[in-house]
Amino acid sequence: MAEDRLDTGLLTGITVGFYFQTLTVLNPFHTPEVAALQDTDLAGPLVFCLAFGGFLLLSGKVHFSYIYGIGVLGCLSMWALLSLMSAQGVTIGTVVTVLGYCLLPMVGLSGVNVILSLQGYVGIVLTSVAILWCSLSASKLFVTALAMDHQQPLVLYPCALLYGVFALITIF
Incomplete structure (x- = not known):
């Protein structure tokens, strides 16, 4: 009986996290809460990567390996860059969560x-x-989560480069 409640609570927590992160991405001008951004949810980014690859497959392009390869390389590069830029540390899970949800x-x-x-x-x-x-x-999520005041343009540029590569995969 207690295990059923635990599973339901876990599922509800994942659903609420997925819902919150998705709404945060859909409204980039809203300032999100800092505590909610520290939650690492890897299910949402995986769903969005699979949906991205599925839509590309429907348009006749089989690029699953490119999506995951560029995604992993981009996450590691962004993690290294943000670790050097922020005064507090950043986890790789936070970077994967933010970049994955912002793929929407x-x-x-x-x-x-x-x-x-x-x-x-x-x-x-x-x-x-x-x-x-x-x-x-x-960039808004990273700046808010890492308390990097007035550094959004510095974070925006490498994010735009990463998502530009994903856009090139989509177009060609």
Whole structure:
């Protein structure tokens, strides 16, 4: 009986964390709470990576290994960069969680790519908006979680480079 309550509580905690992190990414101009950002949830980023790869597969591109390879390299690079920039330490779990959840607009872009081609003016605009949205959300979360006041543009640039690579995978 106690195990059933524990499983339900764990599931509810994961669902609430997934919901909170997703809403935080969808509204990059809202300042999130610092305590909630320290929660490392790796299920959400895995779901978003699988959805990203699934949409790319529906558009005729098999890039699962590229997604995971670039994702791991990007997470390790961002972890090293943020460890050097912040006064307090950052865990690799926090970096993976933030970068994975902020992949959500790129998942939407790959979903649009199933319906229409992104190799025109509309594609350039949609891709630019998705890269800006992803990188703005990620940099806002990192700056808030690590108390890095007035350093958002410094964190925004490498995030934009990382999500730009994911956008190139989506377009081509």
